[in-house]
Amino acid sequence: MKISELGEFGLIGLLADIVDRTKNPRDISWQRLLIGIGDDAAAWQGDSSIQLATTDSLIQDTHFDLNITTWEELGWKAIAVNLSDISAMGGIPIFALISLALPGELETGCISGLYQGMAQIANQFGVAIVGGNIASASKTMITVTVLGSLESKSALTRSAAVPGDQVAVTGYLGLSAAGLKMLKQKLSFDAETSQLLRRAHLQPIPRIKEGQVLLRHEVRAAIDISDGLIADLTHICKASKVSAKINKDSVPIHPILQSNFKSDCQQLALSGGEDYELLFTASSQVINQIKQAISCPVTVIGEITEGTPGQVTLSDAAGKSIPWQQGGWEHFKSKT
Amino acid sequence: MKISELGEFGLIGLLADIVDRTKNPRDISWQRLLIGIGDDAAAWQGDSSIQLATTDSLIQDTHFDLNITTWEELGWKAIAVNLSDISAMGGIPIFALISLALPGELETGCISGLYQGMAQIANQFGVAIVGGNIASASKTMITVTVLGSLESKSALTRSAAVPGDQVAVTGYLGLSAAGLKMLKQKLSFDAETSQLLRRAHLQPIPRIKEGQVLLRHEVRAAIDISDGLIADLTHICKASKVSAKINKDSVPIHPILQSNFKSDCQQLALSGGEDYELLFTASSQVINQIKQAISCPVTVIGEITEGTPGQVTLSDAAGKSIPWQQGGWEHFKSKT
Numbered sequence: 001m002k003i004s005e006l007g008e009f010g011l012i013g014l015l016a017d018i019v020d021r022t023k024n025p026r027d028i029s030w031q032r033l034l035i036g037i038g039d040d041a042a043a044w045q046g047d048s049s050i051q052l053a054t055t056d057s058l059i060q061d062t063h064f065d066l067n068i069t070t071w072e073e074l075g076w077k078a079i080a081v082n083l084s085d086i087s088a089m090g091g092i093p094i095f096a097l098i099s100l101a102l103p104g105e106l107e108t109g110c111i112s113g114l115y116q117g118m119a120q121i122a123n124q125f126g127v128a129i130v131g132g133n134i135a136s137a138s139k140t141m142i143t144v145t146v147l148g149s150l151e152s153k154s155a156l157t158r159s160a161a162v163p164g165d166q167v168a169v170t171g172y173l174g175l176s177a178a179g180l181k182m183l184k185q186k187l188s189f190d191a192e193t194s195q196l197l198r199r200a201h202l203q204p205i206p207r208i209k210e211g212q213v214l215l216r217h218e219v220r221a222a223i224d225i226s227d228g229l230i231a232d233l234t235h236i237c238k239a240s241k242v243s244a245k246i247n248k249d250s251v252p253i254h255p256i257l258q259s260n261f262k263s264d265c266q267q268l269a270l271s272g273g274e275d276y277e278l279l280f281t282a283s284s285q286v287i288n289q290i291k292q293a294i295s296c297p298v299t300v301i302g303e304i305t306e307g308t309p310g311q312v313t314l315s316d317a318a319g320k321s322i323p324w325q326q327g328g329w330e331h332f333k334s335k336t
Numbered sequence: 337m338k339i340s341e342l343g344e345f346g347l348i349g350l351l352a353d354i355v356d357r358t359k360n361p362r363d364i365s366w367q368r369l370l371i372g373i374g375d376d377a378a379a380w381q382g383d384s385s386i387q388l389a390t391t392d393s394l395i396q397d398t399h400f401d402l403n404i405t406t407w408e409e410l411g412w413k414a415i416a417v418n419l420s421d422i423s424a425m426g427g428i429p430i431f432a433l434i435s436l437a438l439p440g441e442l443e444t445g446c447i448s449g450l451y452q453g454m455a456q457i458a459n460q461f462g463v464a465i466v467g468g469n470i471a472s473a474s475k476t477m478i479t480v481t482v483l484g485s486l487e488s489k490s491a492l493t494r495s496a497a498v499p500g501d502q503v504a505v506t507g508y509l510g511l512s513a514a515g516l517k518m519l520k521q522k523l524s525f526d527a528e529t530s531q532l533l534r535r536a537h538l539q540p541i542p543r544i545k546e547g548q549v550l551l552r553h554e555v556r557a558a559i560d561i562s563d564g565l566i567a568d569l570t571h572i573c574k575a576s577k578v579s580a581k582i583n584k585d586s587v588p589i590h591p592i593l594q595s596n597f598k599s600d601c602q603q604l605a606l607s608g609g610e611d612y613e614l615l616f617t618a619s620s621q622v623i624n625q626i627k628q629a630i631s632c633p634v635t636v637i638g639e640i641t642e643g644t645p646g647q648v649t650l651s652d653a654a655g656k657s658i659p660w661q662q663g664g665w666e667h668f669k670s671k672t
Contacts (some may be wrong), residue, residue, distance in 0.1 A: 004440030104340030
């Protein structure tokens with residue numbers, strides 16, 4: 001079977017099985033491991049606190065198009081998507097390592113720009129860039145590994161949602177996908193709208209402080225929205241062996257998105273992806289406390305239920321089910 | 337200026353400067369950092385012991401050719417080259433994260449093979465594969481990050497060589513480059529030779545235990561040989577601001593290499609690269625102790641001297657200087 005037939009998540013399952021089947025559980029490394037393959041970051045017991053690590057790549061023509069991004073924005077985003085994985089565990093990012101594959105004909109100014117973008121976001125979040133690797137390749141590929149730690153004795157995970165939890169999300173959804181659409185299709189908007197959409201897609205701000213607030217308020221289940229709201233809620237539901245119901249009319253859509261993308265703003269918000277907002281589940285009481293504790297919007301969009309593990313159902317405000325076939329981002333799968 | 341004109345090491349210097357110029361030294365992350373960009377691995381003060389991290393990529397058609405390697409061998413090597421960086425610091429490898437870029441038309445069996453090769457070497461060295469990332473791309477690229485720790489209060493570094501030190505190396509040099517030549521040029525040898533050369537190139541064994549022995553015997557300067565003996569000794573000399581003299585006739589060449597590659601075995605050993613042996617400097621007394629403590633050959637091949645920082649001079653047994661222009665591996669530079 002080809003990878004494209006199995007799909008990204010099938011392949012991850014296959015590889016996780018190989019690792020699990022061949023591991024030696026007597027090794028100290030495995031004994032210290034708390035969370036392995038399948039969550040936003042790995043977690044293990046360090047000398048005195050829990051340590052986190054995550055890695056993610058941005059690949060030319062898969063994740064980015066040099067016609068629509070500057071190198072500074074690309075550097076920012078390459079770090080941001082990894083910080084977002086740390087935020088989804090409730091962690092504090094500390095160190096970053098950068099592995100670059102670059103065509104030799106690139107101007108050095110491009111890579112200086114890339115690193116300036118990286119340094120800018122790293123400084124903003126107190127992260128030190130401590131090492132890496134550079135090699136020649138036909139296309140540009142940026143792999144970042146971010147290491148961090150936890151202040152608490154447990155992490156936010158995808159597998160801790162329980163029936164009865166409400167489902168909530170930080171910020172607004174769909175802006176990044178709308179930004180990509182604007183850039184790809186060369187759509188024109190006023191300066192404020194253009195800037196908001198461009199930044200949402202190319203310079204997302206990871207929810208680091210917000211993730212730590214969730215953890216402090218004893219939220220247990222969270223993920224960052226990279227594949228798309230429904231796809232990422234499906235990841236939570238599969239890992240937690242629960243179902244979820246979403247009221248599509250309560251999904252937070254920014255007024256600028258509503259007015260400029262009338263016909264498809266809801267689809268962008270439900271499955272656009274790359275929002276890097278936090279999607280989490282908790283009791284309504286906890287969610288109310290969190291609303292007081294953080295400055296960005298927090299919106300309840302549905303609830304966790306018993307039922308087929310991994311199933312996400314969409315309904316309107318009246319509670320009527322709505323058919324939904326549009327998937328989120330998945331590598332190797334052709335998009336419908 | 338193009339990257340190909342600046343070269344790999346010029347580019348690393350440029351990027352290290354950007355990071356250094358823009359860092360905020362008051363951040364906890366920078367305050368904990370002990371060794372940043374420019375050594376085999378980064379090192380920082382953990383809660384109670386020194387922590388290490390390194391990352392390295394294998395890129396299709398840059399580092400490997402799918403016509404001459406199996407996927408199992410490729411998986412082994414992708415982990416091995418990172419473990420070797422940990423060994424060059426004297427460290428203990430513990431966790432690995434894997435970031436894969438893969439063409440969708442690959443058979444899943446290939447990637448199962450890749451992971452089996454990874455799991456095999458990971459188990460052999462007690463390393464847990466704890467996470468990663470998979471994305472689609474036109475060519476295969478494997479980026480591995482390995483995290484480890486140190487038993488001692490300081491690491492082996494490139495910058496600790498001092499005049500008067502002897503220069504020594506573990507094992508034999510040139511076997512990996514000879515293996516690559518055999519595979520590329522389809523050379524025929526007897527089964528034992530073929531296997532030795534193939535394994536040297538495709539399944540190198542990182543010197544993990546040996547690196548720890550060096551550290552325990554208070555060796556301070558070391559590097560693993562990936563770019564080639566002279567190139568890597570040049571890295572030590574530049575970082576330590578010293579010169580070195582090598583007696584070319586004392587460079588350890590395996591008898592099988594001597595008998596099968598008569599005309600170029602010395603060139604393969606001096607600049608072939610990818611040996612993943614440890615090159616280190618210490619007093620003759622310390623080196624004699626190390627020879628007793630480890631089972632692989634340890635050979636003194638020269639000495640560290642005062643003089644132009646970064647200069648490596650080659651001589652014959654009589655001490656007569658030999659001109660040497662053949663460089664080691666450097667990305668982006670055209671080979672002479």
